[in-house]
Amino acid sequence: MRLKIIFSVFSLLSLLCVTSCISSAVENNPPNIIVFLVDDMGLMDTSVPFLTDKNGNLVKYLLNDYYKTPNMEKLAEQGVRFTNFYAHSVCSPTRASIMTGQNSARHRTTNWIRSENNNRTEYGPSIWNWKGLTKESLTLPRILQQAGYRTIHVGKAHFGPFGSEGENPLNLGFDINIAGSSIGHPGSYYGKDGFGHIKGQKSRAVPGLEKYHGKDIFLTEALTLEANKTLSLAKEENKPFFLYMSHYAVHTPFQSDQRFADHYKDSGKSEKAQAYATLIEGIDKSLGDIIQHVKNIGLGENTLIFFLGDNGSDAPLPIEDDYSSSSPIKGKKGNHWEGGMRVPFIASWISPNEKTFCQEKTPIKSNSIQQQQGTILDILPTICQVANINLPEGLIIDGFNLQDQFMSKNNQMRDEIFLNHFPHGNHRSNYFTSLVQTHWKIIYHYQVDKEPRYELFNLKEDPFETNNIADENPGQLKRMMKVLSNEMKSKKALYPEKQKQSLELIMPK
Ligand code: CA
Numbered sequence: 001m002r003l004k005i006i007f008s009v010f011s012l013l014s015l016l017c018v019t020s021c022i023s024s025a026v027e028n029n030p031p032n033i034i035v036f037l038v039d040d041m042g043l044m045d046t047s048v049p050f051l052t053d054k055n056g057n058l059v060k061y062l063l064n065d066y067y068k069t070p071n072m073e074k075l076a077e078q079g080v081r082f083t084n085f086y087a088h089s090v091c092s093p094t095r096a097s098i099m100t101g102q103n104s105a106r107h108r109t110t111n112w113i114r115s116e117n118n119n120r121t122e123y124g125p126s127i128w129n130w131k132g133l134t135k136e137s138l139t140l141p142r143i144l145q146q147a148g149y150r151t152i153h154v155g156k157a158h159f160g161p162f163g164s165e166g167e168n169p170l171n172l173g174f175d176i177n178i179a180g181s182s183i184g185h186p187g188s189y190y191g192k193d194g195f196g197h198i199k200g201q202k203s204r205a206v207p208g209l210e211k212y213h214g215k216d217i218f219l220t221e222a223l224t225l226e227a228n229k230t231l232s233l234a235k236e237e238n239k240p241f242f243l244y245m246s247h248y249a250v251h252t253p254f255q256s257d258q259r260f261a262d263h264y265k266d267s268g269k270s271e272k273a274q275a276y277a278t279l280i281e282g283i284d285k286s287l288g289d290i291i292q293h294v295k296n297i298g299l300g301e302n303t304l305i306f307f308l309g310d311n312g313s314d315a316p317l318p319i320e321d322d323y324s325s326s327s328p329i330k331g332k333k334g335n336h337w338e339g340g341m342r343v344p345f346i347a348s349w350i351s352p353n354e355k356t357f358c359q360e361k362t363p364i365k366s367n368s369i370q371q372q373q374g375t376i377l378d379i380l381p382t383i384c385q386v387a388n389i390n391l392p393e394g395l396i397i398d399g400f401n402l403q404d405q406f407m408s409k410n411n412q413m414r415d416e417i418f419l420n421h422f423p424h425g426n427h428r429s430n431y432f433t434s435l436v437q438t439h440w441k442i443i444y445h446y447q448v449d450k451e452p453r454y455e456l457f458n459l460k461e462d463p464f465e466t467n468n469i470a471d472e473n474p475g476q477l478k479r480m481m482k483v484l485s486n487e488m489k490s491k492k493a494l495y496p497e498k499q500k501q502s503l504e505l506i507m508p509k
Helices: 002-020 023-026 062-066 070-078 092-100 140-144 193-198 220-238 258-265 270-294 355-359 374-388 472-490
Strands: 032-037 080-082 150-155 176-178 241-247 303-307 346-351 367-371 417-422 432-437 440-445 453-458
Touching: 002 258, 032 374, 070 270, 070 303, 070 346, 092 140, 140 150, 140 241, 140 374, 150 220, 176 220, 193 220, 220 241, 220 270, 220 417, 241 270, 258 270, 270 303, 303 374, 417 472, 432 472, 440 472, 453 472
Parallel strands: 032 241, 032 303, 080 367, 150 176, 150 241
Antiparallel strands: 080 346, 303 346, 417 432, 432 440, 440 453
8 A cells, every 4th residue: 555655656746747848849849659559469460571580581481471461561661670579478468568668577467457357367466456557557648648649549448447447548648538448359340230239249348439330340440430530630739649559459259351351261261260360451451541541631751650469369270289370489379488479560650751850860761670679668668769758757667769779770778688477377378477588588387286397498599489498408597597586576576376375486406
């Protein structure tokens, strides 16, 4: 309780500091910013290749040939794509991290938030943050709102349970909320189903799109039309905008978007896998439509877009030896392998023109490939830098500014560490913490019902995690455990609990 009060006071003080920075942002012709977030889109759910060989050359795999994302291809050609970009392994942790710039081990929303009740699971930490974000959270939209931006939320929120402050994006710094609430997936993607209000899963009905109920329209399209309207309004108001375009797609239910069904009917893939591909192509069309609209209203040159997924892929593909949705990467959404956490990331100006004020300040090298690590924790500090807003003093941010990396440089300041802490069960993987440091990866499996288990991979030699070398490299295992332990301590991470005992890390012998 005391900690909470201190934090609240701290947050208010921080806000005052942000307020004092407002004038600088608005006077300097700040760029518009779009974060285009696709739910459950993994690294391989696209025709844009994100994997490279040992020499750094892009390699196309089978799934790249299956999916059709032409607008992503165009965006990657004019911008920079990151080949080693990490998100947390499930929804709410990533979403809270994008909003706060903090690792989930620190903000403590370490599992996805179930709308109705505490999703701690059997041995989860008793005080994990299952209520998510609050009115006091110092979020990215709040910082931008205070700096004079029109802050717009469209689509899936999933920041807090039913009845919580975090349920409503308007409590978190957004001026406008279209279709966001506690729910983590739509009751239905179909307008004729009222997006769940008429037919489908009623407890997950999408709020606020009543005018489309009963109509033949797909959710992705309705959200795109509404998003574009808000951009026109922001332009009329002469305000810079921050659009958090957070698609419900491509999460379950895997319903076919009939506009694209013909493209996959001869693929030989299952009906579900075909429907999934139409969901992907739908968000790609949305990307193209929003880009075109920003150009049409004359804002292309000073609008920056970040395209990304929120966790690994959940594509309904057959699993063979733990390879499926993200093949050739191992694993999928929710688990401890790379397939659980690697997501696509592209940054680009909508209309590249290096001679404009905004782009001179934040240049992006076209058609470039960045192999150095990037993470969802970088979104907040990068946007604040781009928008010329000083970070509130004393605020702890776990990410790094990506600007140097947009120009194909390495950021020497980066520690190249990504910690994914999941002290919960029942989501494909149970009770684990993983840590990547440059090309080394360690996975710690907690001693819930037996001894702890360690996995160690050299991702440079073995990018698809085929060979656990923990036993043959005891020195490297110990070194990586030390790094992991330090990260957990510095973030004040919560451990799983059994019989009221905290299951702290046990070092390898
Ligand atoms: Ca997700």
